[in-house]
Amino acid sequence: MRLCDVRRDQLVEVKAVDAAVRDLLLRLGIGEGCRLRCLERLPGGGPLVVSRGFWELAMDRELCRQVEVVPARGL
Amino acid sequence: MSGRLIALAGNPNVGKSALFNALTGAYAQVSNYPGTTLELAAAPWDGGVLVDTPGVFGLSGYNDEERVARDILLRADAVIAVAAAPSLERDLFCVLQLADLGVPLVVALNQMDEARRRGLTVDGAALAADLGVPVVEVVAVRGWGVPHLRRALDAARPARTGAYLDDATRLAQERRISLRRAVLILEGDGELAGAAGVAPGSGRERIYRRRAQRAAALARQIVMGRGGRGACSDRMGRWLLRPAVGFPALAAVLAVLYLFLGWFVGQRVVGFTEGVLWGDWVAPVLRRLMLERVGAGGLPEAVLVGPHGLLTATAGYLLGLLLPLVFSFYLALGFLEDSGYLPRLATLLDRAMEAVGLNGKAVIPFVLGLGCVTMATLSTRLLSTRRERTIATALLALAVPCSAQTAVILGLLAPLGPRFLALYALSLLGVFLAAGFLLRETVPGRTAPLLLDLPPLRWPRPGNIWRKAAARSGGFLREATPYFCYGNLGLALLAQGGMLTRLEAFLQPMTQGFLGLPARAARAFLLAMIRRDLGAAGLLGLHLDPGQTVVAALTVTLFLPCLPSLLLIFKERGWREALLIWLGTLTAALAVGRLAAWLLVR
Ligand SMILES: Nc1nc2c(ncn2[C@@H]2O[C@H](COP(=O)(O)OP(=O)(O)O)[C@@H](O)[C@H]2O)c(=O)[nH]1
Numbered sequence: 001m002r003l004c005d006v007r008r009d010q011l012v013e014v015k016a017v018d019a020a021v022r023d024l025l026l027r028l029g030i031g032e033g034c035r036l037r038c039l040e041r042l043p044g045g046g047p048l049v050v051s052r053g054f055w056e057l058a059m060d061r062e063l064c065r066q067v068e069v070v071p072a073r074g075l
Numbered sequence: 076m077s078g079r080l081i082a083l084a085g086n087p088n089v090g091k092s093a094l095f096n097a098l099t100g101a102y103a104q105v106s107n108y109p110g111t112t113l114e115l116a117a118a119p120w121d122g123g124v125l126v127d128t129p130g131v132f133g134l135s136g137y138n139d140e141e142r143v144a145r146d147i148l149l150r151a152d153a154v155i156a157v158a159a160a161p162s163l164e165r166d167l168f169c170v171l172q173l174a175d176l177g178v179p180l181v182v183a184l185n186q187m188d189e190a191r192r193r194g195l196t197v198d199g200a201a202l203a204a205d206l207g208v209p210v211v212e213v214v215a216v217r218g219w220g221v222p223h224l225r226r227a228l229d230a231a232r233p234a235r236t237g238a239y240l241d242d243a244t245r246l247a248q249e250r251r252i253s254l255r256r257a258v259l260i261l262e263g264d265g266e267l268a269g270a271a272g273v274a275p276g277s278g279r280e281r282i283y284r285r286r287a288q289r290a291a292a293l294a295r296q297i298v299m300g301r302g303g304r305g306a307c308s309d310r311m312g313r314w315l316l317r318p319a320v321g322f323p324a325l326a327a328v329l330a331v332l333y334l335f336l337g338w339f340v341g342q343r344v345v346g347f348t349e350g351v352l353w354g355d356w357v358a359p360v361l362r363r364l365m366l367e368r369v370g371a372g373g374l375p376e377a378v379l380v381g382p383h384g385l386l387t388a389t390a391g392y393l394l395g396l397l398l399p400l401v402f403s404f405y406l407a408l409g410f411l412e413d414s415g416y417l418p419r420l421a422t423l424l425d426r427a428m429e430a431v432g433l434n435g436k437a438v439i440p441f442v443l444g445l446g447c448v449t450m451a452t453l454s455t456r457l458l459s460t461r462r463e464r465t466i467a468t469a470l471l472a473l474a475v476p477c478s479a480q481t482a483v484i485l486g487l488l489a490p491l492g493p494r495f496l497a498l499y500a501l502s503l504l505g506v507f508l509a510a511g512f513l514l515r516e517t518v519p520g521r522t523a524p525l526l527l528d529l530p531p532l533r534w535p536r537p538g539n540i541w542r543k544a545a546a547r548s549g550g551f552l553r554e555a556t557p558y559f560c561y562g563n564l565g566l567a568l569l570a571q572g573g574m575l576t577r578l579e580a581f582l583q584p585m586t587q588g589f590l591g592l593p594a595r596a597a598r599a600f601l602l603a604m605i606r607r608d609l610g611a612a613g614l615l616g617l618h619l620d621p622g623q624t625v626v627a628a629l630t631v632t633l634f635l636p637c638l639p640s641l642l643l644i645f646k647e648r649g650w651r652e653a654l655l656i657w658l659g660t661l662t663a664a665l666a667v668g669r670l671a672a673w674l675l676v677r
Contacts, residue, residue, distance in 0.1 A: 013521065017088055018103055019280075022283075023135065023279060023280060024526070025284055026168070026280075026283040026284060026286075027132040027135070027168055027169075027283065028165050028168070028286045028526075029165045029167065029287060029291065029294075031283075031284060031287045031288070031291075032284070033291065034164075034287075034291055035287070036652040037498050040316045040317065040346040042316065042318075042422065042423070042425070042426070043318060044426050045426065046422075046423075046426045047422055047425050047435070047525050049313075049316055049422065049529065051166065052162045052164050053162075053163070053164035053294065054162065054163075054164070054190075054195060054298075054490055055161065055162035055163075055164055055165045055528075056312075056528075057165075057526065057527060057528050057529055058418070058421075058425070058435070058525055058526070058529055059525065060434065060524030060525040060526065061256060061427070063522050063526060
């Protein structure tokens with residue numbers, strides 16, 4: 001599953017990030033194994049708002065397409 | 076200990092500027108969105124110098140800020156790595172990168188109050204044990220923990236680095252370069268590698284991955300608590316992102332802004348400061364005093380107290396009309412900035428901004444532009460690509476009126492009623508969109524996808540808003556006063572020699588023929604070449620009819636960007652682009668003015 005397909009309020013774990021944006025996202029602490037929660041999906045193909053712990057960020061939908069995730073449980 | 080260079084470094088929006096202020100007592104602007112530290116603040120401190128570096132997510136040389144931060148960190152004698160407790164999962168990467176440089180380090184864990192409020196505990200001692208450097212918990216905006224931080228700096232030392240950087244020591248010895256240079260070269264910094272005569276390392280991704288893993292493990296170990304969710308401000312922050320709430324909220328914000336600036340300050344307050352305070356009390360006294368000294372009818376009278384006089388007209392505009400409005404505008408802007416509303420607005424409008432070839436982040440420079448276009452032009456640096464910066468700069472130069480200009484134009488249009496004001500605003504929006512569309516299709520390059528931090532919504536601290544507005548208004552006065560003086564002086568001199576009338580006659584085909592305005596409007600356009608607000612001020616007292624007023628207001632708004640921002644455009648964008656922007660705005664202004672004249676002026 002790709003991050004852009006995640007439902008609102010769903011918790012996921014990052015499996016892999018496409019090479020093109022890997023460094024960019026790693027610098028934000030987003031890489032393999034980290035958990036993200038989708039807080040909001042803006043309509044019309046707008047950005048996703050995700051949280052990593054207590055920190056929130058808005059991410060373009062295309063960027064989310066480059067992040068492979070699996071559903072996660074708990075916490 | 077003397078002459079030490081100490082640098083504050085860390086991610087954007089963690090509170091570096093606030094800490095800088097708390098440590099030095101100097102003033103650097105504090106705002107609740109990333110990208111505020113655009114101009115370096117430095118102040119003497121503790122026998123050395125403290126420098127606030129631009130906020131960056133890492134030192135990868137992705138953009139100017141990262142290069143600037145890197146160059147300072149290469150020279151620093153000690154570094155204070157600033158991280159915000161609520162966003163530690165993100166901030167630790169940057170802290171670890173600073174630690175890996177091997178510079179003497181202290182970590183400041185800021186925003187501990189915010190963390191506590193969200194039911195979050197952060198184990199600073201565990202972080203200190205892991206890194207082997209002092210970690211100090213602080214609340215920069217309250218000065219809490221700051222003396223402690225100062226003392227801890229004496230114990231600053233190189234941190235325990237990640238095992239993934241063992242090669243760096245060898246490289247440093249081989250090439251006789253500092254360890255930090257060697258680390259950055261291994262991470263693939265081409266510039267530094269070139270200077271050292273080696274090939275840049277190819278292991279950036281491996282190092283980043285290991286570092287991110289170490290950061291994640293550390294975060295799991297030291298950040299505790301699962302509060303946060305459900306806090307009222309969090310829920311509000313989330314609602315603002317939903318169109319059904321976000322757009323009405325935007326409308327409400329605009330309405331409140333209009334009531335506050337257009338009605339309350341623009342009419343009530345300015346009516347008093349300009350009309351009564353200045354017009355009835357101060358100016359007549361000044362005029363009488365001056366006339367006693369210089370006598371009536373001569374050049375001194377014209378220059379000092381005539382219709383364009385320095386002591387009457389110029390000072391009246393600046394202090395009676397513009398200062399109250401500009402100051403109030405900055406108060407409102409400060410509120411928007413510090414509340415954390417702007418990044419949410421940027422997210423909400425992200426899709427819409429695609430129409431003009433930008434992403435949502437560009438909303439921030441545009442909103443700042445409503446305050447001061449020059450300042451906003453500088454803030455286009457927070458956009459990621461060259462194409463975005465070009466488009467945003469051009470649109471700012473063309474279609475975003477700054478607060479001083481808005482002040483004068485409100486004064487012109489408000490008496491005509493809301494219909495004309497709406498006509499003006501909608502025309503401006505139309506021009507903005509049309510020009511943006513054109514730029515999107517013609518400016519080469521690509522627009523980066525949105526990736527934007529959403530800081531927590533918080534209730535702004537009035538002290539900070541006040542301080543920021545005062546600093547910015549002071550800057551406005553310092554910058555605008557000479558232009559207003561020279562502009563009016565020039566006009567007064569021209570008028571004395573009869574040159575002004577001749578010049579107006581010469582320009583008559585444009586003003587009267589082309590735009591349907593009285594010939595005297597030419598002086599407004601001459602002034603607008605210097606500053607748009609000055610140009611708008613030149614329209615006052617021309618006795619225009621409502622249609623003409625809108626035409627004149629539109630043309631002057633779209634007219635050339637003011638001289639300071641034009642100079643900045645040349646500096647930031649190079650002369651070719653700047654020249655294009657200059658010609659483009661001039662052409663667009665005249666074309667739109669003509670169209671409006673054709674529609675509105677009988
Ligand atoms: N609650 C709280 N807010 C803070 C603290 N320090 C900074 N802030 C806020 O965080 C935001 C960013 O601060 P600023 O100094 O501009 O960050 P910079 O971009 O790192 O220079 C502003 O809204 C500050 O008011 C703190 O210790 N506690």
